Amino acid sequence: MLETMLRQQDHHYFAADARLHEILDWISAHADALAEFGAEARQARQLPLACVALLRENGLFDLALDADAGGVGLTSAGQARALEELAKIDASISWCVMIGMDSGIYRGFVSDDVRKEYFPRPGLATAGWVHPQGRAEDLGDGTCRISGRWQFASGIDHADVVMAGVLYKQHEQDSGSWRIAVLDKTQVTIEDTWHTWGLQGSGSQHYHAENLIIPTERTLSLFEPTLPGPMHHPHDGILRKMAGIPLGTAIGALQVAVDATTKKTAGLRDNGGHANDRVLNNVGRITGDILALRAAVYDSLTQAWTVYTDTPENTEEVQAALVATAAVRQRAFRRCRELVLDAADLLGARGVYTASSDLGARVTDMQVMTQHAVGQESLLDLVGNRIVGGDATDAFL
Structure with missing residues (x-):
């Protein structure tokens, strides 16, 4: 009866969302395989590569990506419902999908050039800590110097793009503003710190960078969307x-x-x-x-x-x-x-x-x-x- 009660509630909220139903059906069909991957991830302290490939190939990292860009294009409620279905099987897998799908959101806050370079296609996964634990110094020539150490980078071992929150200053005396740097994974050092008593399979490692010079264009503010629509405004x-x-x-x-x-x-x-x-x-x-x-x-x-x-x-x-x-x-x-x-x-x-x-x-x-x-x-x-x-x-x- 519990499943029937949940199904009735689903019908009220999501009856017309065919894209979501396709995702839910896929998760249900692969529940046994995902459960095995979840058990393996708990031991390895990160998602198995085969699990990542399965998720990537079937659009799980594209739930927030606009359909016009090749994504699934779910609403925020639809995204939450897909994550619920995954978490019924394994919380770490769901957590990594939740973080990885932000690729479809961050692309709405960068320039066309950065979007084409760092978010060029569906299937990309992001990772990173976006609160401003790092620092960014404007060098005055269109670049900035970034240094910092960040935590809780869930899924960073399989991520395509790494995000890093920084306190951005144009001058030393400035109070600074919160921005997020878009980084290549090769530009950061991943630390093996994820030894925890829960959510082990999420692989939420620390990472750091020192005196990294990047174009200022590769920093974004969640208060300055470059694409329209409710996925990018407001900033949450x-x-x-x-x-x-x-x-x-x-x-x-x-x-x-x-x-x-x-x-x-x-x-x-x-x-x-x-x-x-x-x-x-x-x-x-x-x-x-x-x-x-x-x-x-x-x-x-x-x-x-x-x-x-x-x-x-x-x-x-x-x-x-x-x-x-x-x-x-x-x-x-x-x-x-x-x-x-x-x-x-x-x-x-x-x-x-x-x-x-x-x-x-x-x-x-x-x-x-x-x-x-x-x-x-x-x-x-x-x-x-x-x-x-x-x-x-x-x-x-």
Whole structure:
């Protein structure tokens, strides 16, 4: 019944999106292979090359790329739904797809020349940390000098383009502005630092560069789109779809718990016993919470896309939609972490064995992914500040 409930909810939001349905059907058809790749990735601490090739060849890194440019061209809600389906199978694969597909977004913030050189075709994957941990010094001749060390570069080992957030200064006394450098992978040094207790397969390594000279044209601002459309305005396009990953991770955990509870309940009934009311109550509660979170995520993303498409010049409407999606996204991360643990508790001691379930992996994956800035409690301070009329104090909000 759980699958039917989710399908009914999908029909409400995505009935007319044929492109999304093709992607979902492909993921479902390759679920077993992707699960095997996910298990391998957890051991190798990065996605297997065969997995990357499969994802690349079938358009998973092109979900945000405009159809006119050869991509799938999904809305932000559609992207989140595809990531949900992947995360039901493996969170690390979904996380790397989420980061890699940003190639279809970043290309909308660079010049035609940079777009042709660094984003020339479908199938490209990006990686990198975009908050300004590095520094960029304008050299006054159309170039800048970049140095820095960045973290959480998920999928950098298979990425085609590396992004690096910098504090860009034209003069030493300037306070600087946030920009993102577009780099060749050969221009950075990847560090083997991704030794973690969750989301191991994402390969989210550190990387660094020192005194790297690049054309200033190869830096971008997410506040200065060069292509039109809701994927590039406002500036939060790379974040919108992220809530699909905790949703899928939690749904996968719930499915494990429901399957186990169904078998145990059937056995008890066959022997004249009665199911544990606490277990049944918790299955109902977790299901209700997931359905509510799903509705909130897809409602907020769908409404925001409409605002960004129909009234992009209306600052009040745009900012309200941006803040709403950020608030819902944060709650999805935090609440799904709790729900995955609740699902694991339903299995008790049975849930600790990797041979019988992947709940342990889901618990640790959720713990790690919730450390991302979008899942932090501090984000709600910014949300509350905006709601009561304050100014934005964060690059994305």
